[in-house]
Amino acid sequence: MEKFDLIVIGAGSGLEVMSAASSRGMKVALVEEGPMGGTCLNRGCIPTKILIHTADIVQTIKRSKEFGIDAKLGKIAYNSIMHRAMDEVDSEAKEIEESIRKAQGIKLFKARGRFIGPKTIKAGDTEITADKIVIAAGTRSAIPEIPGLGKVPYMASDQALRLDSLPKELVILGGGYIAVELAHFFGSMGSSIHILQRNVKLVRHEDEEISAKFAELLSKQYDVRLGYGIKSIEKKGKQIIVHGADGSVVSGTHLLVATGRVPNTDILETAKAGIKANPQGYIETNEFMETNVPGIWALGDIAGKFLFKHSANLEAEYVTHNVLGSEAHHKVAVDYTAMPHAIFSYPQIAGVGATEQELKAKGEDYLVGKCKYEDTGMGLAMLEKDGFVKFLANYDGKILGCHIIGPEAATLLHEVLISMKAGKSHVNDILNTIHIHPALNEVVQRAAGEV
Numbered sequence: 001m002e003k004f005d006l007i008v009i010g011a012g013s014g015l016e017v018m019s020a021a022s023s024r025g026m027k028v029a030l031v032e033e034g035p036m037g038g039t040c041l042n043r044g045c046i047p048t049k050i051l052i053h054t055a056d057i058v059q060t061i062k063r064s065k066e067f068g069i070d071a072k073l074g075k076i077a078y079n080s081i082m083h084r085a086m087d088e089v090d091s092e093a094k095e096i097e098e099s100i101r102k103a104q105g106i107k108l109f110k111a112r113g114r115f116i117g118p119k120t121i122k123a124g125d126t127e128i129t130a131d132k133i134v135i136a137a138g139t140r141s142a143i144p145e146i147p148g149l150g151k152v153p154y155m156a157s158d159q160a161l162r163l164d165s166l167p168k169e170l171v172i173l174g175g176g177y178i179a180v181e182l183a184h185f186f187g188s189m190g191s192s193i194h195i196l197q198r199n200v201k202l203v204r205h206e207d208e209e210i211s212a213k214f215a216e217l218l219s220k221q222y223d224v225r226l227g228y229g230i231k232s233i234e235k236k237g238k239q240i241i242v243h244g245a246d247g248s249v250v251s252g253t254h255l256l257v258a259t260g261r262v263p264n265t266d267i268l269e270t271a272k273a274g275i276k277a278n279p280q281g282y283i284e285t286n287e288f289m290e291t292n293v294p295g296i297w298a299l300g301d302i303a304g305k306f307l308f309k310h311s312a313n314l315e316a317e318y319v320t321h322n323v324l325g326s327e328a329h330h331k332v333a334v335d336y337t338a339m340p341h342a343i344f345s346y347p348q349i350a351g352v353g354a355t356e357q358e359l360k361a362k363g364e365d366y367l368v369g370k371c372k373y374e375d376t377g378m379g380l381a382m383l384e385k386d387g388f389v390k391f392l393a394n395y396d397g398k399i400l401g402c403h404i405i406g407p408e409a410a411t412l413l414h415e416v417l418i419s420m421k422a423g424k425s426h427v428n429d430i431l432n433t434i435h436i437h438p439a440l441n442e443v444v445q446r447a448a449g450e451v
Helices: 014-023 038-043 045-062 078-102 177-189 208-221 309-324 356-362 377-381 414-421 427-431 442-450
Strands: 002-009 028-031 106-109 113-117 120-123 126-135 139-141 169-173 192-197 223-226 230-236 239-244 249-252 254-257 261-263 296-298 340-343 349-353 367-372 388-393 399-405
Touching (some): 002 014, 014 028, 014 309, 028 120, 028 126, 038 045, 038 078, 038 309, 045 078, 078 106, 126 309, 169 177, 169 239, 177 192, 177 208, 177 340, 192 249, 208 349, 208 356, 208 399, 239 254, 296 309, 349 414, 399 442, 414 427, 427 442
Parallel strands (some): 002 126, 028 106, 169 192
Antiparallel strands (some): 120 126, 139 261, 230 239, 239 249, 349 399, 367 388, 388 399
């Protein structure tokens, strides 16, 4: 058995902890069976955003007649688009691995790891142990139990990003951010899209008004069916047939399952190390990202607090501090203040803080301030008729939440984030800031003013 000062499981955000520990002279083991860089680099945010930016350009061309420009969308080089995205991420993953292998004090175990006892891991054929262990092993696609699904060819998001040919007709199970982002890409490339969502809402965790507007706009682009129960799935010839509980039938050449994520705790067999998990399988951690086992931390998706890359990076900063600290009183709790998110769909969505339905459920008093893009100079220039910014604030003007749907939503949200994180978290932080006229950010300022 090999002994280390620190074992890091997962080569995504866990790399930050690994690098910092190694630079302090610690002997570190990194356990990762896949390419370096984790889900974000290889199967998530980076490749999807390369593809989605291309889809955004397609949508701009399609809208060109609205601006008096007779632009036509010619041939789409689908394979070139896919290869550009995957070549970028594969190259970066390879560079990271080469760097790790050359680093002093780090030993890479490129194999599946699993716990076989307290603080003992079997990585491939090697047993390793350490007094300190950081688990950053992420999640994987959840595959629902649907009669017939196991007998038909289907793909999860990982495989969708490696498709060699464009699906003629794509059926998507699910209505979360992965489903709608991939619908945007493949739909823009020319696929006929069917979205089958079991819930009555699309992107159901968004503010209810944002979710409703998004469903309305997406339904104008694709076949969207909400509250759709599935009875069974079968394959007939080249077609995959989905039988709905309502008696309807939806068919396509390809089937994408995007019904959520599950943590990799079962693969890691964390229970054998005495590590507690919640009923959904996510590792339970305290405010310092410590598990119930002293000397073992968990961060990122597998800890289940927020399933974002930026939240995993934030947690990695705190875990690094807490792992390298020598005294208990030096520990620092993770500060999740103003944790934002975005969906890079068409239209784009971004949000932070409470939603209106959450405030209603708590019985809290609140004010709503809204402004449509088209009610600003730049929004008018862009012919943006559907986008809007929505503030939720208490009666004193404190920002409780902000939600945006429309172009550049993820970018526009950031002045709100600064107010909530570094300012007074008050609408006056935004109102009293001079905004360039007629920049698009005026829509945020005017929505704040409506409060």
